Amino acid sequence: DTAVSQTPKYLVTQMGNDKSIKCEQNLGHDTMYWYKQDSKKFLKIMFSYNNKELIINETVPNRFSPKSPDKAHLNLHINSLELGDSAVYFCASSQGTANSPLHFGNGTRLTVT
């Protein structure tokens, strides 16, 4: 019974394609996130949704579009993939209250060729 699950675990695709990564959490959390871990292993926040509303958008190219159909799901759609999009993408969730930790999924390794 995984708390934060994301699919697929691996994604290999060509430049110019459109792809989606799905994320679901069963923790009852109100807030969900997408983080990107690049080749330098730096975990950078991309987006955050609280109760299906976008609350953080960290100057990510608009080829990246998050979608939250309900507060348990936050999917990431990427259009016109570029080589520089290759990274590991982590979904996370939190209660959204003061001093509540993030809980992460196991990541999706995206490779753009």
Next chain:
Amino acid sequence: DQQVKQNSPSLSVQEGRISILNCDYTNSMFDYFLWYKKYPAEGPTFLISISSIKDKNEDGRFTVFLNKSAKHLSLHIVPSQPGDSAVYFCATLHSGTYKYIFGTGTRLKVLA
């Protein structure tokens, strides 16, 4: 512009000894601090946290120390075990925001 820094990319420690991982931050508005542990091919796992009203929090073998005046955070693991070998990330949160900011990680290797 890195607001959270872990200046040691790696650390090796003998089993049974103390591991000390360090983290520095720049923004005095951060008021919640966390440590995460990450194994290969897995997501970061929450380890321990501390709020800015405290200077120490302990959980079993793990203790986090916060020095607000120095804007410095450290994680002590004692005694270190081979299973502690992982990458450790510190993270901060400015309450009133939802933005958790992570350091670049320190790879800890505990030698048997």
